[in-house]
């Protein structure tokens with residue numbers, strides 16, 4: 440039987456506004472499949488975004504959704520989780536939203552280990568606003584603000600999240616949708632801050648400028664820059680230059696989760712008040 444994508448979609452909002460061949464749809468599909476596998480009641484989910492093409496997703500998802508200001512999705516999501524610790528709080532954002540303007544919120548959500556799942560659609564560019572470079576634009580690639588090529592070294596988002604203390608981190612390209620769905624599902628089920636980096640595509644703002652306008656060719660370009668964790672372990676650092684490691688990179692259940700610790704403090708304070 441065909442998979443029912445409609446359960447978690449506001450079908451009246453379709454057709455969507457994404458460009459033909461955009462990678463975001465694959466990420467949304469993986470998220471819907473993960474929700475379905477976990478059998479989460481949509482009334483128990485809060486789905487939050489900032490601003491950007493990726494952040495159109497809450498408009499299409501049929502659940503409790505919040506479209507917040509650029510870069511502030513995790514700040515809003517933290518408020519929701521603290522007020523309703525029993526809810527599943529899932530955040531989606533672009534590389535600009537999550538690691539540039541929102542980079543500070545990312546490191547502190549990871550430090551706290553709050554039970555939120557962050558899915559980053561990393562298309563290496565600011566798609567919505569005209570192709571400006573982002574912290575993940577690879578060296579020498581062209582952006583509207585880097586017409587001669589990107590001169591800054593790029594962030595490795597997964598390493599950043601791990602360094603800041605995220606207790607579940609995984610990365611996969613949109614060329615491997617089944618694996619991406621699996622990591623999203625595992626990250627959602629994980630108690631603590633989870634980050635899933637979906638290496639994705641923007642054929643219009645990134646591809647067109649970099650002679651990769653064909654969506655399939657661009658998807659293959661992204662796929663070919665990923666190296667599975669087991670293979671990467673046998674490679675020298677210079678062989679990994681310009682590549683990124685894929686797979687489940689961290690899964691740590693040993694650290695306390697923030698809303699539980701916070702509740703203990705509330706309970707102690709209430710006792711003292713007796």
Ligand SMILES: Cc1ncc(C[n+]2csc(CCOP(=O)(O)OP(=O)(O)O)c2C)c(N)n1
Nearest residue numbers: 490491492493509533534535536565566567
């Ligand atoms: C405070 C603020 N600064 C700048 C903007 C303009 N702006 C909107 S989306 C965006 C970047 C989007 O890029 P990204 O987060 O990578 O998402 P994508 O569109 O590629 O999915 C920017 C700079 C804004 N809306 N608010």
Ligand code: SF4
Nearest residue numbers: 457458461492566641
């Ligand atoms: S501009 Fe890029 S990221 Fe935005 S919808 Fe178009 S292809 Fe997708």
